[in-house]
Amino acid sequence: MNHASDSATLEPRSLSLAAGKRVPPSLYFMVSAVFHYLGPAFAVLLFAHVAPLGVAWLRIASAALIFALWRRPWRYFTQQSAAVRWNSVALGAVLGGMNVCFYLAIDRLPLATVGAIEFLGPIALALAGLHSRRNVVALAVAAAGVTMLTHARFAGTATGFAFAFANCALFMLYIVLSHRIAGDGGGHGIDRLAAAMLVALLVVMPLGWREAAVAFTHPGLLAAGIGVGVSSSVIPYVCDQLAMARLPRATFALMLALLPATACVIGIVVLHQWPGPAELAGIALVIAGINLHRAAPR
Numbered sequence: 001m002n003h004a005s006d007s008a009t010l011e012p013r014s015l016s017l018a019a020g021k022r023v024p025p026s027l028y029f030m031v032s033a034v035f036h037y038l039g040p041a042f043a044v045l046l047f048a049h050v051a052p053l054g055v056a057w058l059r060i061a062s063a064a065l066i067f068a069l070w071r072r073p074w075r076y077f078t079q080q081s082a083a084v085r086w087n088s089v090a091l092g093a094v095l096g097g098m099n100v101c102f103y104l105a106i107d108r109l110p111l112a113t114v115g116a117i118e119f120l121g122p123i124a125l126a127l128a129g130l131h132s133r134r135n136v137v138a139l140a141v142a143a144a145g146v147t148m149l150t151h152a153r154f155a156g157t158a159t160g161f162a163f164a165f166a167n168c169a170l171f172m173l174y175i176v177l178s179h180r181i182a183g184d185g186g187g188h189g190i191d192r193l194a195a196a197m198l199v200a201l202l203v204v205m206p207l208g209w210r211e212a213a214v215a216f217t218h219p220g221l222l223a224a225g226i227g228v229g230v231s232s233s234v235i236p237y238v239c240d241q242l243a244m245a246r247l248p249r250a251t252f253a254l255m256l257a258l259l260p261a262t263a264c265v266i267g268i269v270v271l272h273q274w275p276g277p278a279e280l281a282g283i284a285l286v287i288a289g290i291n292l293h294r295a296a297p298r
Helices: 002-021 025-047 052-071 073-077 082-106 111-118 120-129 133-150 158-182 189-217 219-244 249-255 258-271 277-292
Strands: none
Touching: 025 052, 025 219, 025 249, 025 258, 052 073, 052 082, 052 189, 052 219, 073 189, 082 111, 082 158, 082 189, 111 120, 111 158, 120 133, 120 158, 120 249, 133 249, 133 277, 158 189, 158 219, 158 249, 189 219, 219 249
């Protein structure tokens, strides 16, 4: 009886894994990139009414609730080895700290500046994993394109820069730890991510619940907070897991150069903000760098 129920439970998972492997990992990455910038659009709405720590709390809390209802990660978590559990706990702590630092940074610095500092981490990871001159050139071309796209203005408070560089360091750890939990390609990366999100909620719980409380009595603000969680911490992180399971870490880090280009495209489609010559040249350089890169086998 138990064997029949186990096979009935595993069969949908194996079918979904087989279907997922037919989707190119680059497509998962593009979906993640698009939603990476829809989340801040909701956050802009919230910043006028909720403090940055409150926005971070709403983002993590709503994502943790969705993952808990969807995956019930505690059932999987207790059956894993100590190493797997440690990676999930470490990733959760990183996710909590990263989101807090990101919102505190963009509250004090221009978003382009925070984005430019954040990209320093993926550059370092990509350099560490590049094994050919061709890929070094590809990284240099993509980095030049990002520089043209961000137009970073390094002016602002010292506190803002401290949060921005802390966010950069935590973003590097997110990439490393996320690759670890997705590395076996066995389909359990999302379960480990769900467990990590519950840990992230424990990290931010004492930090932002007072600031987030104002949204509990305003349905519109609460819906926007849930939208931030879905757009920023559910869809993109799940897509990251599906892409990381099939891409080397250096390749994934280099592909992050597409994020500013994606933001520019979203600006054209949604906001009718047409890029100038510098932005178009930056997009072209990023695309050229990604195409020039050759991934090593995992």
